[in-house]
Amino acid sequence: MLWSGWGDPARAAPLPESVAGLLRDLLGVRPAASAPVALGDIAVPASRLSADDLDALAEAVGDAAHVRTGTEARVRHTRGKSTPDLLRIRAGDASDAPDAVVLPGSHEEVLAVLRACAARRIAVVPFGGGTSVVGGLAPQGVTGFVALDLRRMDALVSVDTVSRTAVLQPGLRAPRAEELLREHGHTLGHYPQSYEWATIGGFAAARSSGQASAGYGRFDDMVLGLTVATPEGELDLGRAPRSAAGPDLRQLVLGSEGAFGVITSVTVRIHPVPEASAYEGWRLPAFGAGAAALRRIAQDGPLPVVLRLSDETETMIGLADPEAVGGGMSEASGCLAVVGYEGAPGEIARRRDEVRAVMLAEGGEPLGPGPGDKWEHGRFNAPYLRDSLLDAGALVETLETAAFWSAVPALYAAVREALVGTLAGAGTPPLVMCHISHVYAAGASLYFTVVSAQGADAVAHWTRAKHAVNDAIIAAGGTISHHHGVGTDHRDWHAREIGPLGGAVLRAVKDRLDPAGVLNPGVLIPPSGAPQE
Numbered sequence: 001m002l003w004s005g006w007g008d009p010a011r012a013a014p015l016p017e018s019v020a021g022l023l024r025d026l027l028g029v030r031p032a033a034s035a036p037v038a039l040g041d042i043a044v045p046a047s048r049l050s051a052d053d054l055d056a057l058a059e060a061v062g063d064a065a066h067v068r069t070g071t072e073a074r075v076r077h078t079r080g081k082s083t084p085d086l087l088r089i090r091a092g093d094a095s096d097a098p099d100a101v102v103l104p105g106s107h108e109e110v111l112a113v114l115r116a117c118a119a120r121r122i123a124v125v126p127f128g129g130g131t132s133v134v135g136g137l138a139p140q141g142v143t144g145f146v147a148l149d150l151r152r153m154d155a156l157v158s159v160d161t162v163s164r165t166a167v168l169q170p171g172l173r174a175p176r177a178e179e180l181l182r183e184h185g186h187t188l189g190h191y192p193q194s195y196e197w198a199t200i201g202g203f204a205a206a207r208s209s210g211q212a213s214a215g216y217g218r219f220d221d222m223v224l225g226l227t228v229a230t231p232e233g234e235l236d237l238g239r240a241p242r243s244a245a246g247p248d249l250r251q252l253v254l255g256s257e258g259a260f261g262v263i264t265s266v267t268v269r270i271h272p273v274p275e276a277s278a279y280e281g282w283r284l285p286a287f288g289a290g291a292a293a294l295r296r297i298a299q300d301g302p303l304p305v306v307l308r309l310s311d312e313t314e315t316m317i318g319l320a321d322p323e324a325v326g327g328g329m330s331e332a333s334g335c336l337a338v339v340g341y342e343g344a345p346g347e348i349a350r351r352r353d354e355v356r357a358v359m360l361a362e363g364g365e366p367l368g369p370g371p372g373d374k375w376e377h378g379r380f381n382a383p384y385l386r387d388s389l390l391d392a393g394a395l396v397e398t399l400e401t402a403a404f405w406s407a408v409p410a411l412y413a414a415v416r417e418a419l420v421g422t423l424a425g426a427g428t429p430p431l432v433m434c435h436i437s438h439v440y441a442a443g444a445s446l447y448f449t450v451v452s453a454q455g456a457d458a459v460a461h462w463t464r465a466k467h468a469v470n471d472a473i474i475a476a477g478g479t480i481s482h483h484h485g486v487g488t489d490h491r492d493w494h495a496r497e498i499g500p501l502g503g504a505v506l507r508a509v510k511d512r513l514d515p516a517g518v519l520n521p522g523v524l525i526p527p528s529g530a531p532q533e
Helices: 017-027 051-061 071-075 083-090 107-120 174-182 200-205 249-253 287-300 312-317 345-361 369-378 382-391 405-425 458-475 491-513
Strands: 100-102 123-127 145-149 156-160 165-168 223-230 233-237 262-269 276-284 306-310 335-343 365-368 394-404 431-436 443-453
Touching (some): 083 458, 107 145, 107 223, 107 262, 200 262, 276 287, 276 369, 287 335, 287 345, 287 405, 287 431, 365 369, 382 394, 394 405, 394 458, 405 443, 458 491
Parallel strands (some): 100 145, 123 145
Antiparallel strands (some): 156 165, 223 233, 223 262, 276 335, 276 365, 306 431
């Protein structure tokens, strides 16, 4: 992965002049004053680990070669992939670099590393694909920390075709997981935006949600079992698909973001590879009408595999097809919906007919397979577009939330108002786009993309806007995150969402599993006395 951006550097592409002109004329975006710092010019702080510490870590993983302290390894494990993360590393700021990168090869080695680090008060940050966008990889208040890179633990351990389950190791990247499962005629069906780089362990630790969630569910819906290493020992969870044997501790680990332990294996539900797939586009007259159509489909069926709706601005810009961004501006007004189906041809035909009836009833216009096929072909390209926008001097970031259907319109308005008010008030009027991409019978997620000029200090500029949005989300009854997670960026608002007693429960769990407090300090867990207003 590109150390200062997203994904494969060979896939980066400059913005078309038409888009650069739009940014310049509409938003006042100007090229950055200086080019990003080169990797070879970045300096990392001196490691805070002693020779004895490094020897103990090497002993835990069986070979000093699996403990890396070189500059490049440390830079590549510095922070995640949010826009503030990228702006800081592009400016040469590696102040949050880990003191070492440790690569265990087994559950036992992870346990040994955690014991060694707990004894020496060295913080540990589990590292999968490095795709966190909420400050989940930069611990706080530490005097030394290691990035626990799980890439060596990348096997498909077993497949049970009778139960339709599979056991996967945490460092297995999503494309490789799909490749291995398809050799057995099965699929996981999990395709988030981070699909090309994210890992199985990261999906579980952050409660990931994929673009085909309408059909396959979120990743936490897929998880049936977990093995977790903690400084106090191991947890082996999940004897059956469901159980009445007390609270489900699997749910305590899912979404814990490395604060309670390190996930070392995941048992997941799998599906036979579908016979066929088909995508199509619909134009709805307005975002409200489109949301009503999605709600009817989510509540009354039949649910397709993919169901998403862009608002008027996102449709106009053409963000559903990042390779042709800007190309939608001359088309008719309205909102683009993308619907995807999988299964036997007859089943696909039946579901399409029923979805068609709902769309037509809400004023929808069928656009045929073209828009759906374009979205499916380019659905992992948006982060590359962000890199190009940053190169052009724009500030571009995403954020997401979710609410019950009755609260979605007010939440949508509140987030837009907070973004426009804060950024325009600072002299950088934004372009705010939104889509619904995950639906449930009771509600839906809202995913926003924001573009503006960077201002004098881009990180501080975005931080003010982000805080205003977080306040607006809580006030409007939304959750602080539907699938990006909590990290450090959302932690204080998460504390307000769960209340003081909820925060105390999380701290109690943390104290029992990690009494030395070495697991991803500052992430997820609200500190005692965190503000509640």
